[in-house]
Amino acid sequence: MSREPAENLKSSSYSIHAGSGSAIEGLDKPGSVVVRLCLPLLNEGRLIIADNYYTGIALARYLKDRHTDLCGTLRKNKVNLPKDIIQKKLKRGDVVAKQMDSFVTVLKWHDKRDVLMISTCHGKEMTDVTSWRGQSKKPNMVMDYNDAKKGIDVADQLSCYHSPLRKSMTWYKKVAYDLIFQTAIVNTKVIFEEATGSSISVLDVQEAMIRHWLGDVVMKKQPARISTLPSTSSERHALTQIPRRDGKLVRRRCVICYANKKAEGNPLLAKQVNTECLKCKKTFCLKCFNEAH
Template identity: 45%
Template sequence: MLEKNAPVSPLHGHTYDLCMSLLKGLFNEGQILFVDNFYSSVQLCKNLLSLKTYHCGTLRNNRRGTPLDMSKKKLNRGEIYGEQSNDGIRVMKWVDKRPVLIISSVLSHKVELKATGVKRKGGNVEKPLAVIAYNKAKKGDDVSDQMSSYYTSLRKNIKWYKKVFVEIMLGTCVVNTWVMYNNFGNNRQKLSTNYFRVVEI
């Protein structure tokens, strides 16, 4: 079991270490970490819970610690199945357009569906509580990526590591600056992202 503000360990992999490093100093605050399936794991969820920090995210079928029967479980669209460990960690499988594995240590994320709207052809749109919370938390990332993609500086012939640098400097940073300018600046009129890029930068 990790101690409060425990240092990272190479035993669990790079993605685990990255999450623990970014959360250093924030443990024992009752916070919820939302992560996608690249970072999420059963081990991360367990160790965060031992530090009184909750975890919610999607999960890969082949990630170490994932229950084997989850990937093999056959469900119809709209159905949900889940298992809970003794320490309160739930792993769920839900079928929407495709099967989705979800892991959560949040107490309210039970293995059940909640109506979130009405289908065009009738009937309710239902999603697990964990998916609803995850989508809400990840919304900011999606909007940032969308705004950045409108005026991308990326080119096909740029190598991957150069793409990362260009996207951070000319994509994410510009979008963040534009948001701050419109919300916290002394300007009377909010600017469009295109005008901000051309005139203000």
């Protein structure tokens, strides 16, 4: 593994794991990834939150020298960790911590299981919290980590909805799809909701962006699902989603599919859809709608 001097660092906002690459002097590869991604943010007194794959004593020391703090979960097989903390047996609610180099704190707390943490800006202070189990104490280090990490978890959850990724795709196509149809979509949703104060689904954002890229031709053929349609759209035949009932999708049988299946003696096999014609107020699947209009 080659080593790269710190003065030759180049920042990156997106990193693709290729199985090889250089590491920064004094750091392993995961720690080097953190530094490269956060290079423009160093020397500003910021706090970096990372999970147990990236954290370590060496990374904490490096960032502290760059006036940046680190907080995150920690793997017990990382090098230079205090063995008395790693091997300590704890009961639920117990906590033990040790400070290294006067600024790196390694903490172990037992909740449902052992939680190992590292931080350069926390001690072993605890805060009273209330949960379904009642009153308990939780380390401030854990609370700050959870508060920062939950944004990433929510973004990952939102990006997996209606994902266009498929196992058969080439890897570089997956990268492009992730940026355009997942990361950008979630960012657009967040910005829209903060700017307007109204809620919008991930699917609505995807459809609005695709329709914008494809232009007016698609807009004339089929209106968007977003509720901000012009009032004149109800005066022409157009396929739209049936209004939800108590927040749940409403599904009905396509009228043409039902008639065809009824003639065959199997009306219950008719396709159920959640779309209807704005003008006819009848339920259609896409195929039958195009044939009827």
